[in-house]
Amino acid sequence: SQELEQSPQSLIVQEGKNLTINCTSSKTLYGLYWYKQKYGEGLIFLMMLQKGGEEKSHEKITAKLDEKKQQSSLHITASQPSHAGIYLCGAERGSTSGTYKYIFGTGTRLKVLA
Amino acid sequence: ETGVTQTPRHLVMGMTNKKSLKCEQHLGHNAMYWYKQSAKKPLELMFVYSLEERVENNSVPSRFSPECPNSSHLFLHLHTLQPEDSALYLCASSQGTEYRDTGELFFGEGSRLTVL
Numbered sequence: 001s002q003e004l005e006q007s008p009q010s011l012i013v014q015e016g017k018n019l020t021i022n023c024t025s026s027k028t029l030y031g032l033y034w035y036k037q038k039y040g041e042g043l044i045f046l047m048m049l050q051k052g053g054e055e056k057s058h059e060k061i062t063a064k065l066d067e068k069k070q071q072s073s074l075h076i077t078a079s080q081p082s083h084a085g086i087y088l089c090g091a092e093r094g095s096t097s098g099t100y101k102y103i104f105g106t107g108t109r110l111k112v113l114a
Numbered sequence: 115e116t117g118v119t120q121t122p123r124h125l126v127m128g129m130t131n132k133k134s135l136k137c138e139q140h141l142g143h144n145a146m147y148w149y150k151q152s153a154k155k156p157l158e159l160m161f162v163y164s165l166e167e168r169v170e171n172n173s174v175p176s177r178f179s180p181e182c183p184n185s186s187h188l189f190l191h192l193h194t195l196q197p198e199d200s201a202l203y204l205c206a207s208s209q210g211t212e213y214r215d216t217g218e219l220f221f222g223e224g225s226r227l228t229v230l
Contacts, residue, residue, distance in 0.1 A: 002156055004156075030214050031214065033218060033219075035219075040202065040224070040226065041223050041224060042118070042204055042206075042221030042222050042223045042224055043157075043204070043206075043219070043221045044221070045218040045219065045220070048217075048218060088157065090219070092213055092214055092216055094213055095170055095213075097169070097170060099162065099164070099169040099170050099213065100162070100169075100170070100212070100213035100214075100216065101159055101162070101170060101172065102147065102159060102162070102208075102216060102219060103159060104149075104156060104157040105156065106156045107156060107157070
């Protein structure tokens with residue numbers, strides 16, 4: 001199983017609808033990043049959450065971090081076709097080599113119907 | 115100049131070929147990463163370089179050989195690949211180099227590799 005599990009795996013919504021994507025970690029979260037990827041392209045950073053209970057918003061996208069539940073949610077209000085893409089959560093992990101890894105979740109594919 | 119540039123964008127190679135992927139960052143960052151993204155699989159970390167030194171090798175087969183000649187450039191040398199190595203290879207960079215202090219990653223557009 002993956003260290004960062006996202007749900008749902010895919011989502012199709014009508015334009016104007018709200019939606020929520022979840023990211024659950026199997027280990028303690030010290031910070032959580034959200035990225036968006038257009039198909040076949042690189043990832044673009046959306047926002048970072050560092051503290052439990054923290055909530056950040058950018059335009060119509062809001063993300064929250066629940067450290068106790070080891071979970072983060074990404075909420076899009078009044079979705080638009082421009083929101084379509086793959087949403088990925090990311091986190092740093094300590095490594096057995098003493099350094100670190102930067103890992104990503106399983107991804108959520110979002111399609112918004114006009 | 116965009117932040118992170120990857121070349122080539124598309125590459126088709128036979129199993130016996132030797133080729134290289136190049137990544138260049140113009141952000142003054144100190145850490146660089148290679149990721150592999152296959153269809154229907156999560157993004158997989160391959161290598162991490164911090165201050166030009168490889169600090170993480172995520173159990174990657176030896177047919178993939180990274181090189182970081184300076185803090186702005188990162189290469190992935192490819193040799194005797196298998197068809198299952200066909201994927202999108204993404205390069206990224208970050209300002210931070212310490213665990214829990216990395217910051218966000220800046221990604222290139224990726225190199226789409228097809229192995230015949």
